[in-house]
Amino acid sequence: xxxxxxxxxxxxxxxxxxxxxxxxxxxxxxxxxxxxxxxxxxxxxxxxxxxxxxxxxxxxxxxxxxxxxxxxxxxxxxxxxxxxxxxxxxxxxxxxxxxxxxxxxxxxxxxxxxxxxxxxxxxxxxxxxxxxxxxxxxxxxxxxxxxxxxxxxxxxxxxxxxxxxxxxxxxxxxxxxxxxxxxxxxxxxxxxxxxxxxxxxxxxxxxxxxxxxxxxxxxxxxxxxxxxxxxxxxxxxxxxxxxxxxxxxxxxxxxxxxxxxxxxxxxxxxxxxxxxxxxxxxxxxxxxxxxxxxxxxxxxxxxxxxxxxxxxxxxxxxxxxxxxxxxxxxxxxxxxxxxxxxxxxxxxxxxxxxxxxxxxx
Numbered sequence: 001x002x003x004x005x006x007x008x009x010x011x012x013x014x015x016x017x018x019x020x021x022x023x024x025x026x027x028x029x030x031x032x033x034x035x036x037x038x039x040x041x042x043x044x045x046x047x048x049x050x051x052x053x054x055x056x057x058x059x060x061x062x063x064x065x066x067x068x069x070x071x072x073x074x075x076x077x078x079x080x081x082x083x084x085x086x087x088x089x090x091x092x093x094x095x096x097x098x099x100x101x102x103x104x105x106x107x108x109x110x111x112x113x114x115x116x117x118x119x120x121x122x123x124x125x126x127x128x129x130x131x132x133x134x135x136x137x138x139x140x141x142x143x144x145x146x147x148x149x150x151x152x153x154x155x156x157x158x159x160x161x162x163x164x165x166x167x168x169x170x171x172x173x174x175x176x177x178x179x180x181x182x183x184x185x186x187x188x189x190x191x192x193x194x195x196x197x198x199x200x201x202x203x204x205x206x207x208x209x210x211x212x213x214x215x216x217x218x219x220x221x222x223x224x225x226x227x228x229x230x231x232x233x234x235x236x237x238x239x240x241x242x243x244x245x246x247x248x249x250x251x252x253x254x255x256x257x258x259x260x261x262x263x264x265x266x267x268x269x270x271x272x273x274x275x276x277x278x279x280x281x282x283x284x285x286x287x288x289x290x291x292x293x294x295x296x297x298x299x300x301x302x303x304x305x306x307x308x309x310x311x312x313x314x315x316x317x318x319x320x321x322x323x324x325x326x327x328x329x330x331x332x333x334x335x336x337x338x339x340x341x342x343x344x345x346x347x348x349x350x351x352x353x354x355x356x357x358x359x360x361x
Contacts, residue, residue, distance in 0.1 A: 002348055004304040006341040007179040007186075008244055010236035018232035027228060031207070034231035038185075041238060046158070047165040048192045050199040052206060053231070057154050057176030057189035059224040061087035064172040064191050065122070066220070067202035068148050072121035076152075077107040078311035079328045080126040084152045085311055088124070096120070097312050102327045103267040105129070105280075109137035111324065116145055123149045127166060130155040130277040132269045135169045142171075150174070155277045157183045158245060162271045167192040177234060182244055182277055185234035188226050247342035248276035251349055255279050255338060258353035262360055278306070279338040281356065286333040292359030293336065299355050306337040 022028060035053055043051050054060045061083065065074075074088055078097040085095040098111040107125040123141060125133040133151070142149045151169060153159075154176035159166045167173040177188035193199035201219060204210070209221025237244075252274075256265065264282040268274060283289040289305070296303050310332040311317045312325055338352055 002301045002339050002344070002352070004302055004306075004337060004339050005180045006339075006343070007184060008182070008237055008240070008342060010233070010240060014236045014239060015232060018235055019229065022228045022232060029225060029227045031225065032228040032231070034228045034235060035226050038226075038231045038234050038238075041235070042190070045238070045241075046167060047160075048167050050193040050196065052191045052193070052199070052202055053185075053226040054189045054191065054206065054224045055226055055230075056187050057174060057178060058083040058087050059222070060174040060176070060189035060191045061150075061152065062091055063202055063205060063222070063224050064150050064174055064193075065091045065093060066205060066222075067193070067198050068122070068150065068171060070122045070148070070150075073117070073119045074122040074124050074150075075107075075112050075115055075120055076124040077126050077128075077328070078313075078317065078325055079105060079128060079307055079332060080152065080311065081154070081307060082311060082314075083154075084124065084126055085317060093122070095124075095317070097317075097325055097328075099325045099327045100128075100331065101134075102331070104131055104133075104269060105266050105331060106131060106133035106269075107138075108327070109134050109141060112138075113141060115324075116141075120145070120147060122147050124152060125149065126152040126154075127156045127159070129266065129280055130157075130159050130275050131266055132156070132159065132161045132166050132169075132272045134269075135161065135166075138170070148172070154181070154189075156275070157181065157277070158241075158273070158275045160273045161269065165192075166272070168194075171195065171198070182248060182275060183234070183237055183241060185226065185230040185237070188230050188234065244342050245275060248340060249274070251340055251344050252276040252279055254346065254349045255281075255340075255353065258350070259356060262357055276340065279340040280306070281336050281338060282331065283334045283336065283360070288360060289334050289336060292356050295355045295359030296352065299351055301339060301352055301355060303339065304337045305332075305335065308332045308335070 148171035209219040
């Protein structure tokens with residue numbers, strides 16, 4: 001059976017090399033040497049500063065909201081994984097959903113502008129599948145409306161926009177290092193802050209709000225730290241990151257070539273690089289989508305309707321949407337993410353392409 005994703009498993013000897021250091025030092029958590037090393041290496045690789053590593057991507061979002069002192073309502077997209085919205089609710093923030101651009105699938109700036117009220121205290125766009133949002137327009141809205149922009153950039157590892165890391169946009173950008181991501185620490189995440197002061201505030205909050213000497217509580221805090229064991233895994237994966245990106249790009253290219261003219265693809269933002277984090281395809285109708293899924297199932301392939309259902313059609317979030325999210329509904333009913341990971345054989349990709357074509361007939 002071919003699953004939609006498969007975690008990259010780094011060289012075991014390399015993992016053991018890092019883990020032996022952890023064992024020798026008996027330093028397993030609390031900002032250990034490997035967490036500091038991974039932070040430094042990632043800042044250099046990604047081209048960012050003010051990076052904080054966290055235990056997971058959801059805590060990264062929560063910490064970003066808290067550090068930026070967000071209260072009230074935030075405008076975001078329902079076409080995303082639930083953590084974007086659930087992290088808001090966990091912090092007492094009310095998510096208000098706006099529609100997406102029908103071609104890029106990113107949050108629509110005009111929809112956000114029209115939905116803005118005095119209760120709006122933040123804008124939280126999502127770079128869906130790693131495809132950058134219209135960051136210039138969101139920056140203009142942020143300046144005009146005097147509210148911060150926090151990007152859920154979970155899918156954007158290595159993405160650059162106009163020559164700069166997409167993580168440098170907004171007041172904060174969060175990223176996920178979950179095992180399903182192209183770079184992972186098994187469980188983990190990160191935040192990049194624009195402002196040095198907010199970064200320092202978040203750094204203290206990350207560790208219970210403890211001061212530098214751990215003898216005073218100087219901020220409201222939480223335990224969101226990454227452990228040395230997870231950092232060891234991340235450093236091991238990072239050794240192979242160029243190979244990972246190359247192999248994923250090759251698989252995605254096969255899909256695009258084989259399905260050219262058969263399915264619709266999201267329009268990639270001009271000026272942005274791609275990282276082959278996902279392989280989304282869009283069908284003509286929900287009925288065709290279901291036929292393609294059945295066709296794939298017959299040949300032992302598990303694809304995923306990602307994101308379906310969209311959040312504004314789930315029991316928890318029905319009350320947080322407005323009826324203007326028609327693009328979201330239309331896309332969510334028709335989108336499929338195909339299997340994409342290093343090691344996926346060419347003949348398997350060819351079989352997947354043929355199964356999609358058969359389902360589209």
